[in-house]
Amino acid sequence: MSSTDSVATNNPQMARHIARNSIKPRNTFERVAWLFMRYSGLVLVFLALSHWGLQHVFNSVHDLTLQVTIDRWGAAGQVATIQIWFWRAYYAVLLGLAMIHGLNGLRQVLWDYFHYRPLYWGFMGLSTLLIVFVSVSGIAVLFLGVNAAAAGAAVIR
Amino acid sequence: MKVHFKIKRFNPEKDKKPYWGEYDVEADESDRVLDALQTVKWDIDGTLNFRRSCAHGICGSDAMRINGRNALACKLLIRDAVQGGKITIEPILGLPVIKDLIVDMEPFFAHYRTVMPFLINNTTPGERERLQSPEDRERYDDSTKCILCACCTTSCPSFWARGDYVGPAAIVQAHRFIFDSRDQGAAERLKVLGEPDGVWRCRTVFNCTDVCPRDIQVTRVIGEVKAALITGKID
Numbered sequence: 001m002s003s004t005d006s007v008a009t010n011n012p013q014m015a016r017h018i019a020r021n022s023i024k025p026r027n028t029f030e031r032v033a034w035l036f037m038r039y040s041g042l043v044l045v046f047l048a049l050s051h052w053g054l055q056h057v058f059n060s061v062h063d064l065t066l067q068v069t070i071d072r073w074g075a076a077g078q079v080a081t082i083q084i085w086f087w088r089a090y091y092a093v094l095l096g097l098a099m100i101h102g103l104n105g106l107r108q109v110l111w112d113y114f115h116y117r118p119l120y121w122g123f124m125g126l127s128t129l130l131i132v133f134v135s136v137s138g139i140a141v142l143f144l145g146v147n148a149a150a151a152g153a154a155v156i157r
Numbered sequence: 158m159k160v161h162f163k164i165k166r167f168n169p170e171k172d173k174k175p176y177w178g179e180y181d182v183e184a185d186e187s188d189r190v191l192d193a194l195q196t197v198k199w200d201i202d203g204t205l206n207f208r209r210s211c212a213h214g215i216c217g218s219d220a221m222r223i224n225g226r227n228a229l230a231c232k233l234l235i236r237d238a239v240q241g242g243k244i245t246i247e248p249i250l251g252l253p254v255i256k257d258l259i260v261d262m263e264p265f266f267a268h269y270r271t272v273m274p275f276l277i278n279n280t281t282p283g284e285r286e287r288l289q290s291p292e293d294r295e296r297y298d299d300s301t302k303c304i305l306c307a308c309c310t311t312s313c314p315s316f317w318a319r320g321d322y323v324g325p326a327a328i329v330q331a332h333r334f335i336f337d338s339r340d341q342g343a344a345e346r347l348k349v350l351g352e353p354d355g356v357w358r359c360r361t362v363f364n365c366t367d368v369c370p371r372d373i374q375v376t377r378v379i380g381e382v383k384a385a386l387i388t389g390k391i392d
Contacts, residue, residue, distance in 0.1 A: 112319045
């Protein structure tokens with residue numbers, strides 16, 4: 001029994017106050033956005049650090065070739081293995097979360113400094129369009145596979 | 158010791174833009190910055206304007222930006238403020254300047270009023286005062302120390318960028334009642350603080366905690382209000 005409870009036992013007025021230990025949280029957009037930033041930030045730290053370790057610590061940058069990317073994401077038209085699906089999902093989550101996390105950060109900066117509402121919404125609209133384009137095209141590339149012939153030609157040129 | 162003061166001056170009736178007034182003051186190192194300002198006003202230039210009332214760190218009326226850091230002029234000693242024989246004084250930032258070091262505090266108090274800084278309890282107290290255990294009183298002890306000097310709010314970059322942000326001082330005042338076991342208005346206060354210009358604008362820069370003349374852990378207090386908004390727990 002806490003000290004508060006012991007006081008309350010002898011005093012009905014105190015007992016009434018004990019009931020006020022919680023309220024129902026309102027699910028506002030800002031609350032959800034704040035929580036998203038915390039959770040996505042944690043996941044992004046793990047994904048980004050493991051990506052960095054994979055590319056620069058466990059593998060030498062000198063060995064990072066087009067073939068490594070094809071092995072990881074699969075070539076266009078190739079039947080995807082579980083390993084390929086894993087890496088596609090890994091990079092799709094990394095790209096998607098980073099883009100939304102960044103967009104929400106940008107939203108907060110714009111909200112702070114763009115006091116003229118039409119300007120704020122204009123920049124937000126443009127930023128959202130750009131980020132949706134980068135995310136969708138990036139994830140499409142991941143899941144449609146790498147066109148080895150075209151990519152190889154591009155690298156050679 | 159001789160101290161060279163650079164004080165930002167502005168008289169809206171005469172000046173198009175602020176300028177620096179420069180004064181040499183003979184002061185003891187154990188004098189307060191306020192003493193030196195009074196010497197300037199009384200003996201050198203009577204047109205200098207600044208607020209002060211109790212002059213003992215309680216009323217909070219002489220908050221100003223001293224060497225780039227908010228402080229109460231009546232609490233800061235010359236020896237702690239002086240840098241290379243100089244002290245620079247400006248009005249606190251983010252609020253409209255009325256004259257010299259005097260700012261319009263109304264936007265600050267408007268935010269203060271939005272959090273309903275008074276006890277809300279619709280039950281009758283009975284024959285005696287509303288009782289509270291020492292532990293329940295301790296829960297919000299830190300936030301009771303606020304003297305509304307505005308040092309915290311006007312040192313906050315989020316407030317500088319957007320004056321609509323409710324600001325650290327108003328959040329501290331809300332905390333004082335939200336976590337008071339006798340209060341029943343937490344839901345209404347949290348509704349205000351959950352708005353886009355409520356606690357979410359805090360970026361945990363810690364300027365507020367650094368400058369608070371009452372040593373309130375302001376950023377921690379704001380964090381507790383954020384936690385209440387996330388979890389709904391106010392005990």
